[in-house]
Amino acid sequence: MxxxxxxxxxxxxxxxxxxxxxxxxxxxxxxxxxxxxxxxxxxxxxxxxxxxxxxxxxxxxxxxxxxxxxxxxxxxxxxxxxxxxxxxxxxxxxxxxxxxxxxxxxxxxxxxxxxxxxxxxxxxxxxxxxxxxxxxxxxxxxxxxxxxxxxxxxxxxxxxxxxxxxxxxxxxxxxxxxxxxxxxxxxxxxxxxxxxxxxxxxxxxxxxxxxxxxxxxxxxxxxxxxxxxxxxxRFRHGAPGRGKRLVLSRMFQPQNLREDQVLSLEGRSGDLTCKSQRLMLQVGLIHPASSGCYHLLPYTVRAMEKLVRVIDQEMQAIGGQKVNMPSLSPAELWRATNRWDSMGKELLRLRDRHGKEYCLGPTHEEAVTALVASQKTLSYKQLPFLLYQVTRKFRDEPRPRFGLLRGREFYMKDMYTFDSSPEAARQTYSLVCDAYGSLFDRLGLQCVKVQADVGSIGGTMSHEFQLPVDVGEDRLAVCPSCSFSANVETLDLSQTNCPACQGPLTKTKGIEVGHTFYLGTKYSSVFNAQFTNAHGKPSLAEMGCYGLGVTRILAAAIEALSTEDCIRWPGLLAPYQVCLIPPKKGSKEEAAAELTGHLYDHIAEVTPQLRGEVLLDDRTHLTIGNRLKDANKLGYPFVIITGKRALDNPAHFEVWCQNTGEVVFLTREGVVELLGQVQVA
Incomplete structure (x- = not known):
């Protein structure tokens, strides 16, 4: 043959x-x-x-x-x-x-x-x-x-x-x-x-x-x-006659707008001590699966995807390269750094059918260092490496609470850097910290960078990015006279004055949304993560690690920006930017209902950045007031109502700017001009 x-x-x-x-x-x-x-x-x-x-x-x-x-x-x-x-x-x-x-x-x-x-x-x-x-x-x-x-x-x-x-x-x-x-x-x-x-x-x-x-x-x-x-x-909600319009009636969003319904979801009223947790359960952003674990529903997933896009922009602007490492981490890696035992019960451990031990990674210092160490021909000319990922993390919390603020399963952005010298590593450390500051500025969150303890991760320097809110679990000491700020864990209990200017310290609470560590050679020396230096000799890489709590940032932003009854989002992260409310079926204003659809199409045509960001509340069996109340709770940045003045010539739409509290009446051209200034992640 x-x-x-x-x-x-x-x-x-x-x-x-x-x-x-x-x-x-x-x-x-x-x-x-x-x-x-x-x-x-x-x-x-x-x-x-x-x-x-x-x-x-x-x-x-x-x-x-x-x-x-x-x-x-x-x-x-x-x-x-x-x-x-x-x-x-x-x-x-x-x-x-x-x-x-x-x-x-x-x-x-x-x-x-x-x-x-x-x-x-x-x-x-x-x-x-x-x-x-x-x-x-x-x-x-x-x-x-x-x-x-x-x-x-x-x-x-x-x-x-x-x-x-x-x-x-x-x-x-x-x-x-x-x-x-x-x-x-x-x-x-x-x-x-x-x-x-x-x-x-x-x-x-x-x-x-x-x-x-x-x-x-x-x-x-x-x-x-x-x-x-x-x-x-492309899938669009609604019947074929509705074209490409996204409609609210087709959204999977199990709302629990009554307080007693929310309490039954979590089991005990004492668990609902957090505003963000209560609001996110009420409007159907999350749903409890088990203690410390939540289903993230469509609105939350959209907001989280936008947050990840902003994080990607900031990390890649400083040279970050995105990777994805397994959640299952072999026990031998953790034993090599002695963290298999030092992490204690917070480490979720399991054993496969062959008797091999693993953990569900709460962080990936061991895994990423072993990965880089496996590359035997690295040169100093290739450094620094800034490798990061956005993945699920796991921690066996003894008492999960506050919804997404402290759970057993969560999303985190963790970056690991490899430099050729301590000086270069410190420069990279400052670069990442500046990128974190830029990220929170873009989100409109007034975070404070404070000195922190290195904890179980180790290293010689550490900082936390704290969002000051009353429900925060961390106690902070801030000097109003200078730039000094620290977690009280790093200070003596008897210390009441600022060590920098000797001025009085102000105590406050905060939610940790980011953490940075300068690791030195703590992990690279264990796994022999080396590169060839300028003299042709092998040298250990200087490392740093940097975390951002992705789901925690979402919950913390809602905690800091929302009222007691209504969610408010950072402008870039709102799941949908615009909600259109047409008249109730059978009302006097129903004659103007067609204008709502025309406005939807015109916004999509003239403002391309808002395509997929406009939602039509087609529940016309409800009054405008009831739908406006729901829209207010969900926190759409802009709510546009086709009401009585839509029958005028020219038609005017009632525009609610949720984040500023303003209400204005605008023509179709005015609405488009206003929305044209909206930025979307």
Whole structure:
């Protein structure tokens, strides 16, 4: 049985088509032919040997990496492309399955280069219906469309990657590798596919990158019926007649607006000692699953996703690289640092069927240091590394309380930094602290940076970011005369004066929403996390770790900004920015109900940043007053009511600005002008 070279040695029952003799092509020759199937590959055959029309062939992008070979006949290039009723090329991409199809009557293009065996190395294809004087552009890997300039270039040497000599995520690709280039006139984006031999082994990584990004390639739409008619499927609440409008009646939001219902959820009235906990349960932001664990419902998830986006912006602005580490952490890592025992009962431990011990990580110092230590060829030129993640964390709290403020399961952003010297590590420490300050400023939260104890994490320096609120569990000492502030745990009990200026200290309470540690070599020395210094000698990395309580920030913001009865969000984090309330069904104002839908569509059209941020309260069986009360409790920054003045000429809408308490009447143009200033994360 013959072996098909396109199957990398796997046996095949079908014999491949006979190879064509190399044609005497030269650069600039016009290449034509039809695509036919051959094993896992394709061949471009001359018209005489081509299969009948209407039999498209497929190339599936498999894990082993596909192979194909293009062979063709050629004839001289005409002086100019002439119109032809026959499609010259049809390229179609199935985005969902990473599948590329070549179908149509034939393929036509200009030969740019060729190999000695006659395989096309670089074929510049014409448009589907070439027009006269229509110049086809060659495609390279650069994007021609202008992009916003960044503050600093992204260097490959600064990326944290698995170091393997000579390894490439796409396999060995040289600068002289042949290319097959797809193009069409007026292409705004440019791409090329690299090959590594006469059989042309396609680089899978490049192909996948092309396929996943071809939504943004308008030039391909001219070559493909599939792309030109492709519309992403987006779920919108409401019946088909309602178009793309988000409606409140379809939201999963189990509200418990009566106080006795909320008490029954938590079991004991004494547990509801926190405003944020009570409000979040009342309006359906969270629902208790077990002691210290909560279901995060759609509104909360939207707010948390926005918070994570803001965190990503701040962390990546200082060079942070996002990773994701397992929640299950092997016991041997924790035993190496003696924290398996020192963490005590707060560490959630478990044993698998093989008897191996794990913990559900409350933090990841051991895991990330072991990860970096596994890279044996790190250079000082690559440092610093700022690796961070946003994941679930677990802590076996003895008495969970205050809802999301202190639970057994929570979301946290934890960053770990690796520097080449103590001086560089302290600079990174200050950089991250400044980024935290910028984050809280953007959220409108007046957090205080205080000196703190290193605790079980260790290190030589630590600071907490505290949000002053009465329900806070931490006691703080702040000097109004200078910038000194500290957690009282770091002071002597008898100390009443500021150690910096000797002025009186003011005591207050706060919620810890962030924590930073300078670790030095506490963990890198245990796991031997080394790099090669400027003298070619191995050195231990200087480390720092930095945490942000993601779910705690949400709850703390509600605790600090809300009234006793109504939630107020930081502007960037509100689940929805605008709530539209149409008239009640059967009321005198019902004649203006259609204006609410028109306003919804106009806002989405004129203010693109608010698409997906406007919610229509379609519960028209309720009065405007009842729906306004619910909207006030949920804390939409803007509530727009179609009331009596909507019947005026021109129509005026009643606009409630929840965060400022203002109520104004605006025309449709005035509403759009006001909402155009809204910033969304």
């Amino acid at each position: 013959e072996r098909d070279p396109q199957h990398r040695g796997r046996a095949s029952s079908k014999k491949p088509s006979p190879a064509l003799a190399p044609a005497p092509w030269g650069r600039g020759a016009e290449v034509t032919g039809k695509v036919c199937r051959w094993g896992r590959g394709h061949r471009l055959l001359p018209p005489a040997q081509a299969p009948p029309t209407g039999s498209p062939s497929r190339l599936h992008i498999g894990s082993a990496g596909p192979h194909f070979q293009l062979l063709a006949s050629a004839h001289p290039v005409p002086p100019a492309w002439s119109p032809s009723p026959t499609p010259q090329v049809c390229l179609e991409y199935d985005l969902s399955s990473l599948e590329m199809r070549r179908s149509g009557v034939g393929v036509r293009g200009v030969l740019v280069s060729k190999s000695s065996c006659g395989a096309v190395e670089k074929l510049q294809l014409a448009s589907r219906w070439p027009q006269k004087n229509n110049v086809s552009r060659e495609v390279s890997r650069r994007e021609v469309k202008k992009k916003k300039k960044t503050s600093s270039p992204l260097l490959l040497s600064k990326l944290f990657t698995e170091n393997s000599p000579g390894a490439s995520p796409c396999g060995p690709v040289s600068h002289t590798s042949p290319r097959l280039t797809f193009t069409s006139p007026g292409a705004e984006y440019q791409r090329c596919l690299h090959f590594t031999g006469a059989s042309a082994s396609l680089c899978q990584g490049v192909m996948e990158g092309l396929l996943t990004r071809c939504r943004a390639l308008p030039a391909l739409a001219t070559c493909s019926h599939q792309l030109s008619g492709y519309v992403p499927h």
